[in-house]
Amino acid sequence: MDESSGGGAARDMNGRFLPGSGGRPRGARNLMSRRIAVGVLRHYEEHEAEILEELRRFHTVEFMRLIGKLAEIGPEDVVDLEPLAPEEVARRAELAAAALVEAEKASRREFHKLFYGPPDDGE
Numbered sequence: 508m509d510e511s512s513g514g515g516a517a518r519d520m521n522g523r524f525l526p527g528s529g530g531r532p533r534g535a536r537n538l539m540s541r542r543i544a545v546g547v548l549r550h551y552e553e554h555e556a557e558i559l560e561e562l563r564r565f566h567t568v569e570f571m572r573l574i575g576k577l578a579e580i581g582p583e584d585v586v587d588l589e590p591l592a593p594e595e596v597a598r599r600a601e602l603a604a605a606a607l608v609e610a611e612k613a614s615r616r617e618f619h620k621l622f623y624g625p626p627d628d629g630e
Contacts, residue, residue: 564610564614565614
């Protein structure tokens with residue numbers, strides 16, 4: 508089939524469009540993609556607080572990445588601070604590590620409860 512055989516764009520022997528002829532314009536979404544995107548957006552708008560809390564608690568790295576992308580911080584917004592003493596840096600690192608360990612334990616307990624129910628009293 509080609510354009511001379513009755514209209515439409517040129518196609519190969521299998522009926523596929525040849526390069527540069529027919530199909531959606533570059534960058535255009537198909538109808539299903541648009542419907543899915545609208546559905547996801549509506550779901551987010553209805554459950555925004557819960558979604559952000561789950562993201563913050565269980566996917567902290569992705570949450571912070573999102574915050575970084577959304578925050579437009581320019582050089583004028585950066586405040587010069589005195590550097591911390593090495594002892595203070597070490598103390599804060601230890602506190603952060605302990606907090607991460609506790610958060611991981613809590614996350615594992617929540618996961619276990621969600622999928623296996625509350626732990627038995629014998630454990």
